[in-house]
Amino acid sequence: MDASRFEPQDPAFAERVRASFARQGAMGTIGAALCEIAPGRVTIELPWQQGLTQQHGFLHAGMVATALDSACGYAASTLMPAEAGVLTIEFKINLLAPAQGQRFRMEGVVVKPGRTITVTEGRAYALHEGREKLIATLGATLMTITGREGIQH
Amino acid sequence: MDASRFEPQDPAFAERVRASFARQGAMGTIGAALCEIAPGRVTIELPWQQGLTQQHGFLHAGMVATALDSACGYAASTLMPAEAGVLTIEFKINLLAPAQGQRFRMEGVVVKPGRTITVTEGRAYALHEGREKLIATLGATLMTITGREGIQH
Amino acid sequence: MDASRFEPQDPAFAERVRASFARQGAMGTIGAALCEIAPGRVTIELPWQQGLTQQHGFLHAGMVATALDSACGYAASTLMPAEAGVLTIEFKINLLAPAQGQRFRMEGVVVKPGRTITVTEGRAYALHEGREKLIATLGATLMTITGREGIQH
Amino acid sequence: MDASRFEPQDPAFAERVRASFARQGAMGTIGAALCEIAPGRVTIELPWQQGLTQQHGFLHAGMVATALDSACGYAASTLMPAEAGVLTIEFKINLLAPAQGQRFRMEGVVVKPGRTITVTEGRAYALHEGREKLIATLGATLMTITGREGIQH
Numbered sequence: 001m002d003a004s005r006f007e008p009q010d011p012a013f014a015e016r017v018r019a020s021f022a023r024q025g026a027m028g029t030i031g032a033a034l035c036e037i038a039p040g041r042v043t044i045e046l047p048w049q050q051g052l053t054q055q056h057g058f059l060h061a062g063m064v065a066t067a068l069d070s071a072c073g074y075a076a077s078t079l080m081p082a083e084a085g086v087l088t089i090e091f092k093i094n095l096l097a098p099a100q101g102q103r104f105r106m107e108g109v110v111v112k113p114g115r116t117i118t119v120t121e122g123r124a125y126a127l128h129e130g131r132e133k134l135i136a137t138l139g140a141t142l143m144t145i146t147g148r149e150g151i152q153h
Numbered sequence: 154m155d156a157s158r159f160e161p162q163d164p165a166f167a168e169r170v171r172a173s174f175a176r177q178g179a180m181g182t183i184g185a186a187l188c189e190i191a192p193g194r195v196t197i198e199l200p201w202q203q204g205l206t207q208q209h210g211f212l213h214a215g216m217v218a219t220a221l222d223s224a225c226g227y228a229a230s231t232l233m234p235a236e237a238g239v240l241t242i243e244f245k246i247n248l249l250a251p252a253q254g255q256r257f258r259m260e261g262v263v264v265k266p267g268r269t270i271t272v273t274e275g276r277a278y279a280l281h282e283g284r285e286k287l288i289a290t291l292g293a294t295l296m297t298i299t300g301r302e303g304i305q306h
Numbered sequence: 307m308d309a310s311r312f313e314p315q316d317p318a319f320a321e322r323v324r325a326s327f328a329r330q331g332a333m334g335t336i337g338a339a340l341c342e343i344a345p346g347r348v349t350i351e352l353p354w355q356q357g358l359t360q361q362h363g364f365l366h367a368g369m370v371a372t373a374l375d376s377a378c379g380y381a382a383s384t385l386m387p388a389e390a391g392v393l394t395i396e397f398k399i400n401l402l403a404p405a406q407g408q409r410f411r412m413e414g415v416v417v418k419p420g421r422t423i424t425v426t427e428g429r430a431y432a433l434h435e436g437r438e439k440l441i442a443t444l445g446a447t448l449m450t451i452t453g454r455e456g457i458q459h
Numbered sequence: 460m461d462a463s464r465f466e467p468q469d470p471a472f473a474e475r476v477r478a479s480f481a482r483q484g485a486m487g488t489i490g491a492a493l494c495e496i497a498p499g500r501v502t503i504e505l506p507w508q509q510g511l512t513q514q515h516g517f518l519h520a521g522m523v524a525t526a527l528d529s530a531c532g533y534a535a536s537t538l539m540p541a542e543a544g545v546l547t548i549e550f551k552i553n554l555l556a557p558a559q560g561q562r563f564r565m566e567g568v569v570v571k572p573g574r575t576i577t578v579t580e581g582r583a584y585a586l587h588e589g590r591e592k593l594i595a596t597l598g599a600t601l602m603t604i605t606g607r608e609g610i611q612h
Contacts, residue, residue: 025203025207028204060178060179060223063219065219066218068215090396090447112556249417264402294549330513332511335488360529375519375524395553397524
C-alpha cells in the first residue's frame with residue numbers, strides 16, 4: 001500500500017483535512033487525533049475508553065470502523081480538488097482479532113483515486129501491553145461530491 | 154426478511170440480550186435503546202446528537218454502523234445457546250442517503266443461523282421532519298463463541 | 307425487496323437488457339437465461355454443469371457471483387436512461403450454504419436507484435431434489451456511465 | 460502483504476492445492492493455471508477469452524472474482540491441516556478499472572490465518588499491451604472444515 005506515488009491537486013490538502021476533521025463530532029467523541037496527513041494516506045490514533053466498548057470491554061467493531069472510515073475518507077480527500085466534498089458510498093470491515101489494547105492506530109490509504117470514485121484500504125492496529133497487533137482491515141469506496149450545497153470538504 | 158420462523162434455543166434470550174447491551178459502553182455513548190427483541194430480530198433506536206456527526210452534521214457512517222452492528226449481533230444472539238458469546242467476523246455497509254434526521258431506527262434480522270456462523274442483514278432508517286427514510290443497509294457475519302473465557306454473551 | 311415502486315426512464319428497458327445480456331460471453335458460458343425483466347428487478351436461471359464447479363462438485367462461489375452480479379447489474383440497468391451504460395463498482399457475497407442443486411435461480415433487485423450510484427441486492431436459490439434453498443446473498447453497487455465510448459448498455 | 464512469515468502445518472500443501480485445483484471444473488472453464496503456491500500465498504493466471512466477457516468485451520466482474528476467490532481460498536488452504544477442507548464464507552470485490560487485457564494475474568495472500576476463520580486479500584492485474592495494471596481487489600473470509608464427509612481439500 002504505497003501511497004507516495006500520488007500527487008495532490010490541492011496544495012492546501014492538509015489544512016483542509018484538519019478543518020474538516022475538527023467539524024466531525026464523532027472524532028471528538030472517540031478521542032481521535034490526526035497523526036499523519038500525506039497525499040493518499042491519513043493516520044488517526046485514539047485511546048481506549050469505556051464509552052467505546054462492546055460487551056467484553058474491547059473496542060466496539062463499529063467504533064473501530066468509525067475511526068477507519070474517517071482515516072480512509074480523509075486519505076481520499078487529500079487527492080481531491082479544493083472545493084470537493086467526500087462521501088462514503090460503502091465500506092466493509094474484517095475484524096481479525098478482539099480490539100483489545102490501550103491505544104489504537106488507524107491507517108487509511110488510497111488504492112485507486114478517481115474523478116468520481118476513490119477506493120481506499122484501512123488497517124487498524126491495537127497497542128496492547130507494548131505490542132502492536134493488526135486487528136482489522138477495512139475497504140471503503142468514496143465519492144467526490146462537487147457543487148452540492150452543504151456537502152463540502 | 155421474515156424472522157418469525159426461527160426458534161430460540163434459550164428461552165431467556167431477551168434478558169440475555171438486555172444484559173449484554175447494558176454492558177456495551179458504546180451503546181450508552183450513542184444514546185441507543187433496545188426497542189424490539191424477537192427471535193432472529195432486534196431493533197435499536199437513537200436520537201441525533203452532535204457527538205455522532207461527520208463534517209456536514211449528518212450521522213457519521215461509522216456511528217450508523219455501530220448501531221446496525223449491535224442490532225445484527227443481538228439478532229444473531231437471540232438464536233444462540235444460553236452460554237454462547239457472539240463476535241462479529243465482518244460487516245459491510247452501504248450508505249444510501251445522508252444520515253440526516255432527528256431519530257434513527259436500526260433493524261437487524263437473521264438471514265441464516267448456524268452452529269458456528271450466522272449471517273444477518275440490517276437496515277437503518279432516519280426519521281426526518283416526520284418522514285422515515287432508508288439510509289443504509291448492512292450485512293454482518295457473526296461467529297458463535299463457546300468455552301472461551303471472557304467472551305460470553 | 308419490493309421493486310414495484312420504480313418507474314423506468316426508458317420504456318424499451320427490457321429489449322435493452324436482453325440485447326446487452328446476449329453480448330455477455332460469460333452468460334453463454336454459464337448457461338444462464340433471463341427469466342424476468344421488470345423495473346428494478348431481474349431474474350436469471352442456470353443449470354448445474356461440471357464446468358462451473360469448485361472442488362466438491364458444488365457451484366463455484368465465483369460462478370454464483372457471476373450470475374448474481376449480472377442479475378443485479380441488469381436490475382439497475384432497467385431504471386437507467388436509454389443511452390447509459392452500467393459498471394459494477396463493487397459487490398459482496400455471502401455464501402450461506404453449499405451451492406448444491408440441479409438448477410439455480412438468481413434474483414437481483416434495486417434497493418436505491420440514483421443518477422450516478424445504484425445499490426442493489428441479490429439472492430441465489432438452489433433447486434435441489436425438488437426443494438428450493440437460499441444459498442447466497444449479494445450486495446452490489448453500480449455506476450451509471452454516460453458519454454464514454456465503448457461503455458454503453 | 461508479506462506472507463513469508465507463515466509456517467505450513469502440512470508439508471505437502473502444494474500437492475494438496477494442485478490436486479484440489481484440478482478438481483475445480485470452473486478453473487478449466489476460465490483457462491486458469493496455478494503459477495505460485497507458497498505458504499499463505501497463491502497466484503493464478505488466465506488468458507482473455509470471449510466466453511468470460513461482459514457486454515463491453517472486458518472480463519466479467521464475476522469471472523475476475525472466480526479466479527481471485529480460488530487464489531484466496533488456496534492461499535488459505537496452504538496453511539490448513541492436511542485433512543481440512545476450505546469453504547468461502549464471504550468475499551467482497553472492488554472493480555478498480557475495466558478488466559481489459561490479454562492476460563490476467565490473480566494473487567491471493569493470507570492476512571490472518573486461524574483455526575476456524577482465515578482472512579485473505581486478493582489483487583487482480585491485467586496485462587494489456589505490455590503494461591500491467593491493478594484492476595480489482597478482493598477480500599475473502601474462509602472457514603476450515605474438518606470431519607465433514609464430502610467437504611475435503
